[in-house]
Each structure stands twice: as structure tokens, then as C-alpha cells.
Amino acid sequence: MAIVLSVSGSPSVSSRTNRLLRHLDQRLVAQGHEVIALDVRTIPAEALLGADFRHPAIVEATELFERADAVVVGTPVYKASYSGVLKALLDLLPQYALTGKTVLPLATGGSVAHVLAIDYALRPVLTSMGAAHIVQGWFTLDKDITLHEDGSLSVAPSASESLTQVVDQFSAALGRTPLLAAAG
Ligand SMILES: Cc1cc2nc3c(=O)[nH]c(=O)nc-3n(C[C@H](O)[C@H](O)[C@H](O)COP(=O)(O)O)c2cc1C
Numbered sequence: 001m002a003i004v005l006s007v008s009g010s011p012s013v014s015s016r017t018n019r020l021l022r023h024l025d026q027r028l029v030a031q032g033h034e035v036i037a038l039d040v041r042t043i044p045a046e047a048l049l050g051a052d053f054r055h056p057a058i059v060e061a062t063e064l065f066e067r068a069d070a071v072v073v074g075t076p077v078y079k080a081s082y083s084g085v086l087k088a089l090l091d092l093l094p095q096y097a098l099t100g101k102t103v104l105p106l107a108t109g110g111s112v113a114h115v116l117a118i119d120y121a122l123r124p125v126l127t128s129m130g131a132a133h134i135v136q137g138w139f140t141l142d143k144d145i146t147l148h149e150d151g152s153l154s155v156a157p158s159a160s161e162s163l164t165q166v167v168d169q170f171s172a173a174l175g176r177t178p179l180l181a182a183a184g
């Protein structure tokens with residue numbers, strides 16, 4: 001099975017995007033994948049904003065990308081695009097950090113007016129970084145994500161069904177990755 005890096009690109013402490021990704025991680029783990037979580041907000045600001053390629057946190061993040069067979073990239077929509085902190089991290093990775101990897105792009109946002117931010121803003125960046133296969137992504141409205149005090153999360157049924165579908169398609173695509181198939 002695959003090693004999946006699950007990257008949350010929200011700077012928010014109480015991030016819906018983050019909680020949604022960690023919720024979906026569980027489904028991937030249940031399907032036999034090893035999931036490594038990376039929350040961009042935990043990377044020191046001086047490393048991200050100072051473009052410090054040699055900072056231990058950036059070196060570590062780069063190694064996590066290298067190790068991964070596949071990457072989930074989740075971002076809140078900010079100003080009709082992906083978040084600035086996600087871009088700050090991607091800018092510090094090698095140009096082709098996604099070479100050979102299967103990628104699932106996900107976004108949360110406040111308005112369906114920006115549902116295409118995944119395809120018009122995020123997808124071109126992922127392509128430029130060499131992603132082998134970017135599967136269908138999904139945009140979830142923030143109002144469809146409810147965070148509970150016990151740390152759990154629920155997603156409105158309409159959104160939940162589509163999210164499950166894209167995660168399962170991503171998981172199935174991992175099984176078809178030539179390198180993984182060859183590894184048995
Ligand atoms: C600074 C800022 C800008 C935002 N801009 C947009 C936007 O352009 N389009 C949109 O649909 N939602 C926008 N939103 C709403 C967020 O995308 C949405 O609430 C998202 O779920 C927040 O995710 P988070 O909790 O992980 O940060 C914005 C929110 C903030 C704080």
C-alpha cells in the first residue's frame with residue numbers, strides 16, 4: 001500500500017480544512033495506506049517567510065514529500081485561491097517535488113462562487129511540480145463542516161458522499177500506480 005502525505009494548508013488554529021483532512025486520513029488508513037500528516041501552520045513562520053531552505057522544518061517537510069507515494073493537498077480558499085502559507089511551503093520545495101506522485105487536491109471555502117479555485121489556482125501549481133496524476137478534487141463549503149467539542153467532525157450528507165467518492169478514487173488510483181504495482 002502507499003505512503004500518503006496529507007498536507008493541510010490552513011494558517012488557522014481551529015481550521016476546518018485541517019480537521020477535514022485528519023478525518024479523511026482515517027479512511028485512507030482503513031484502506032491500508034500509511035498516512036503522514038503535515039500541517040503547514042506548524043512550520044515556523046521565519047522558515048516560511050524568510051525562504052529558509054535549510055531550516056530543519058523545511059528539510060523535514062522536503063523529506064516527507066520525497067518519501068510519499070501520494071499527497072493530499074488541502075487548502076482553505078482565501079481571496080479566490082489557495083492559502084498563502086501553502087504557497088510559501090510549496091515555494092520552498094524542489095521544483096519537481098511531486099514527480100511520480102498521485103495527488104488529491106481538496107479545498108474548503110465559504111462560497112460556491114470559488115469552487116473552481118482547485119482547478120484554476122491549485123491544479124496548475126501541482127502540475128508545475130511534476131505531479132504524475134492529479135485525481136478529481138473536491139471543494140467543501142465551510143457551512144457543511146461541523147466541528148464538535150469532543151474533537152470529532154461531521155460533514156453534511158451531500159458533501160460527505162462526494163468526499164468519500166473522491167477519496168476512494170484517489171485510493172484506487174494508488175493501487176494502479178506502476179511503481180507500487182511492481183513492488184507487489
Ligand atoms: C482571509 C480569508 C479569505 C477568504 N476568502 C474566501 C474566498 O475568496 N472565497 C471563499 O469561498 N471563501 C473564502 N474564505 C472562507 C474560507 O475559505 C472558509 O471559511 C474555509 O473553510 C476556512 O478554512 P480554515 O478553517 O481551514 O482556515 C476566506 C476566509 C478568510 C479567513
